[in-house]
Amino acid sequence: MIRYIVQRLIGMIVVMFLVVTIVFIIVRVTPGDPAAVMLGPDATPADIAALRSQLGLDQPLILQYVYYIGNLLKGDLGRSIFLNQPVLSALSDRAEPTFFLTLFSIIIACVVALPVGIYAAYRRGSLVDQVATALAMFAASIPSFWLGLLLIQFFAVRQGWFPVSGYGGPDAGFLDRMWHLCLPAIALGLVSSALILRFTRASMLDVLGDDYVRTARAKGLDERRVVLRHALKNALIPIITVIGLTMAVLISGAVVTETVFGLPGVGNLVVSAVLRRDYPVIQGALLVIAALYVLINFAIDMLYLLVDPRVRY
Missing domain, CATH: 1.10.3720.10 (MetI-like)
Known part of the structure; x- marks a missing residue:
């Protein structure tokens, strides 16, 4: 039983790592620039470049990924570009x-x-x-x-x-x-x-x-x-x-x-974040949803023992 739980926990960590990586890549390769969306159609290329530098979007993709993983390990989901508040706070509010x-x-x-x-x-x-x-x-x-x-x-x-x-x-x-x-x-x-x-x-x-x-x-x-x-x-x-x-x-x-x-709710927040290319909110929301999905599946497996004593892992 203990061995099975440990194996499942390791599997959950691997799944979450894959989700984080895939979501990070998808939101970055999707067309659209959050800096351009924030500044509007009248912004000059210099203004957009300055804002991208301020948001850290001008860094190489691999460097952005390393920073993101480092913040996740510290429990930081990032800060919303448009809401100007921590992603975790934005999600909890909704x-x-x-x-x-x-x-x-x-x-x-x-x-x-x-x-x-x-x-x-x-x-x-x-x-x-x-x-x-x-x-x-x-x-x-x-x-x-x-x-x-x-x-x-x-x-x-x-x-x-x-x-x-x-x-x-x-x-x-x-x-x-x-x-x-x-x-x-x-x-x-x-x-x-x-x-x-x-x-x-x-x-x-x-x-x-x-x-x-x-x-x-x-x-x-x-x-x-x-x-x-x-x-x-x-x-x-x-x-x-x-x-x-x-x-x-x-x-x-x-x-x-x-x-x-x-x-x-969270769904409405995700839709707004996608339209605005608010990368941190999209990544944080999908990460939380994926974590809930994995935990629910783990809880289902644990309920099997209560429902049917013949089940042994």
Whole structure:
């Protein structure tokens, strides 16, 4: 067990190093000069060169990379070119909307997908199963931003039940800010529920026909207990895996949804940074997202031990 954890930690370090290197190279070779963007179209070449020197962008690429890695080892993600504040501070200021949007979305996805997937597998071939499978396929093909626009049009514009966009004013309370997250969370949660529903149904179908399930029924156990305690418990590993991966995808994939709903989250920050060629913010945000993705996968592997004692690493 200890050996496996050490191996995984070493693998995580290697993955993060590759992510840092690839992101650093990509943002540098992408067309666009942050100094020219900051100074505007009327800037002279001399002004642009002076600002590039001030920002350290005139240094050789390998030297910039060495400086960046050195700062990372000290826990410094750099300083935003446009926001004029540390990248870590900029990310933390915008972490709340993204965190709660991801949390509410995964809760909605699980509340919708798990019961429907379990019941569809239990009633395999029935009308309920066919409708659930069709709706899952349909939801998987819907872009979350398009569904978000439909929700805005109907529930916010026509009915007036929810805010159209934003995250509340500067003096908005916690409940008011959470109310602004309802529509984007529903949009992301419904789209994400499709994959969880299909995996839940498939995993339950694999175990409902096993010998121990038939034995439990032959002993006269209650059908609900057979399905939820015996079958579901042994089908949890694939379900946990897909829920964890969905959560990781939601953290990194809420960029478009945050832009549609005007949420001041990490996704919106990344979009602004890309348009402005704000290298430190792009690198810092992608590094944090990659770290969360790796940690979520590690946590999933650790949960396997709690769900199934037969799993040994």
